[in-house]
Amino acid sequence: MKKNTFYLIFGCIALVLLFVFWYSVEIHTPLLIEIAFIIGIVLVYLAKRKVTDVINDERDVKITEQATIRTMQIFWVVFCAFSIGAVMETLRIPAFPRQGSGMRPADILPPRMMGYIQLGLLCLMIFLYVGFRIYYAKKYGDFETDEE
Amino acid sequence: MHNLTQEDLARAIGVNRQTILAIEKEKYIPSLDLAFKISRYFGVNIEEVFVFDEKTPTIADK
Numbered sequence: 420m421k422k423n424t425f426y427l428i429f430g431c432i433a434l435v436l437l438f439v440f441w442y443s444v445e446i447h448t449p450l451l452i453e454i455a456f457i458i459g460i461v462l463v464y465l466a467k468r469k470v471t472d473v474i475n476d477e478r479d480v481k482i483t484e485q486a487t488i489r490t491m492q493i494f495w496v497v498f499c500a501f502s503i504g505a506v507m508e509t510l511r512i513p514a515f516p517r518q519g520s521g522m523r524p525a526d527i528l529p530p531r532m533m534g535y536i537q538l539g540l541l542c543l544m545i546f547l548y549v550g551f552r553i554y555y556a557k558k559y560g561d562f563e564t565d566e567e
Numbered sequence: 568m569h570n571l572t573q574e575d576l577a578r579a580i581g582v583n584r585q586t587i588l589a590i591e592k593e594k595y596i597p598s599l600d601l602a603f604k605i606s607r608y609f610g611v612n613i614e615e616v617f618v619f620d621e622k623t624p625t626i627a628d629k
Contacts, residue, residue, distance in 0.1 A: 474577075477597070478582070478585070478589060560589025560595050564588075565588055
């Protein structure tokens, strides 16, 4: 399969996912988009394996590896720190009464906002990965030119 | 010397042209496997193509 064919298939899958997302919102069924997302990614991976005119050599692997490691090193700390706080807030732990009032203080973040922040963090991870990928690509000579 | 382009060499040893360019510009240190492939392609010993320099950081250092 040619590289351009792969990009075409990728675009079609993205469009279908967008449609499924809209439909799952309409019918209030988040499971539908979750399953569709997983299937979509699996299809992209399968299609990518069929591409023949792209050579993925050891330098590409090195760039991907370094970018992934650095992204995860930063992302998991931020994501886990926020998620632990969010879980504690959701489970109301610890529920110590404040100053003997017996009343639980108001939620710092409502659950919906926690979801939005987690979604934002996931988007941030993608930007972080792209940033690191550009950095390592530059470091390992991706933007070098010669006189040939 | 061999009247060879980077593209030809890259295709012959199964890497991208950019990888050959990066090795030439000392931006990327090839694996032992790739270094052997390059030297074998030219029919010379690995030491004739690559010079080990103590001061050069290894990939692990990078």
